[in-house]
Structures are given as structure tokens and as C-alpha cells.
Amino acid sequence: MAPVPRAVIDAARRLTGEDEIQAMMAESVQRRFCTTDLLTRELDQAGRNGTALPRKALLPLLAGARSVAEADAWRLWRRSGLPPGHWNVPIFDANGNYIATPDFWCDEVAFAWEIDSFRHHADPDGHRATVARNARYAAAGIVVLQTLPSRLRTEPDEVQRELRAAFRAAQSRPRPEILLKRVA
Structure with a gap:
């Protein structure tokens, strides 16, 4: 028996694939x-x-990424030259109403980036939730870019062009009043 962090790190030290880790x-x-x-400790x-691969794999998670696809997105965003942002933070409108928890949020220009896989959004409930989320983004005036996880590796240059274009679109309009914390 070992505590979870110890078991995870012990297993990670034996694996050779960064994605697996x-x-x-x-x-x-x-x-x-x-x-x-706890994993860092x-x-x-x-x-x-x-520990080299586990340390490398932990970096995007420390920034807030929650999956391999989001870690790929984290690396791509860092290479994009765009300003830093937040991973998986809830955002609210000026009245404190929840809008969404985007995979990535650039607060500077109120820009959301969603890494939307077919597997997690294709069933009726997942699709309904994605459409509702996108409607809340639109109603709040948020520019959002949706990217398939596979494209992060197969078309990284094209995804970076799309990121920059979406960022410029967000930059070109007045920033909507979107908050990272709910108003009390």
C-alpha cells in the first residue's frame, strides 16, 4: 500500500511514454x-x-491543464507568442452568472479556447451541453475557438494561425465585462 501521489510517481518513473505519464x-x-x-512534492x-519525463509531464498540469490534449494545447499556446492566460477557470458575467469553464481563457481580451473532442461531446447530452455553452459564450460577447485535439499534433501551424486570428478578433472589439470570480 502506498499513498496515491507515491503510487502515481512510482508508476510514472517506470513508464517511457510521455503521453501515458x-x-x-x-x-x-x-x-x-x-x-x-502532492505530485510535485x-x-x-x-x-x-x-523523474525527467514525469517532471516534464507535470508542467502543463501545474498550469491547470487536465488532460493530454490540454497539455498539447498548453505547449502550443506557449509557442504562439500570445499573452498568458488561465486553464480551466470558471468565468462569469457582470451579474455573477456562470458562463462556462473554458479549457483556456485569455482574460486580457475575453477569449476562450475549447479543445472539443468528438468522444466527449458527441452523445446527445454532451452535444446539448456544448451547444448551450457556446450559446452562453455568444450571448456574453466572448470570442471562442474550438479545436479538435488531434489537430494540435497534426496541424499545429494551422491551429496557431487560427489562435492568432481569433485573438485578433477578440482584440478588435470592446472587451465584454467578464469576470474570473463570481460577484457576491
Whole structure:
């Protein structure tokens, strides 16, 4: 028996695929079995042997990414030259009404980036939720870009062009009053 962070890091040190490591670590955090802080602490106590890939895989998770696809998006955004933003933060309108929790949020220009996989959005409930979310974005005046996860690796240059174009579109209009915290 070992605590979850220890078990995750022990397993990660034995794996050789960054995607596998990232998926396992993200799953443990997303399902709230442990936190990124606990994984970091465990990595720091593990010494150096076999920790290079787990350390690399943990970086996007520390920034707020929740999956391998979001980690790919995190890397792509960092290379884009666009300003920093927030991963998986809830956003609200000026009255405190919840809008969404975008995969990525650039608060500077009120721009949302969603990494929308067919698998998680194709069933009737998932599709309904995605359409409702996009309607809330539109009603709030938010520019949103949706990207398929596979394109992050197969068409990274095209995705970066789309990101820059969507960012410019968000920059060109008055920023809507969108908040990262609910108004009390």
C-alpha cells in the first residue's frame, strides 16, 4: 500500500511514454485522488532517477491543464507568442452568472479556447451541453475557438494561425465585462 501521489510517481518513473505519464497524472488530479502539489512534492522526494519525463509531464498540469490534449494545447499556446492566460477557470458575467469553464481563457481580451473532442461531446447530452455553452459564450460577447485535439499534433501551424486570428478578433472589439470570480 502506498499513498496515491507515491503510487502515481512510482508508476510514472517506470513508464517511457510521455503521453501515458501525462494521462495517468492528469487522471489522478482530475478525479481528485491527489493534487499537483502532492505530485510535485513526491517528485521532489524521489531523487533524480527516472523523474525527467514525469517532471516534464507535470508542467502543463501545474498550469491547470487536465488532460493530454490540454497539455498539447498548453505547449502550443506557449509557442504562439500570445499573452498568458488561465486553464480551466470558471468565468462569469457582470451579474455573477456562470458562463462556462473554458479549457483556456485569455482574460486580457475575453477569449476562450475549447479543445472539443468528438468522444466527449458527441452523445446527445454532451452535444446539448456544448451547444448551450457556446450559446452562453455568444450571448456574453466572448470570442471562442474550438479545436479538435488531434489537430494540435497534426496541424499545429494551422491551429496557431487560427489562435492568432481569433485573438485578433477578440482584440478588435470592446472587451465584454467578464469576470474570473463570481460577484457576491
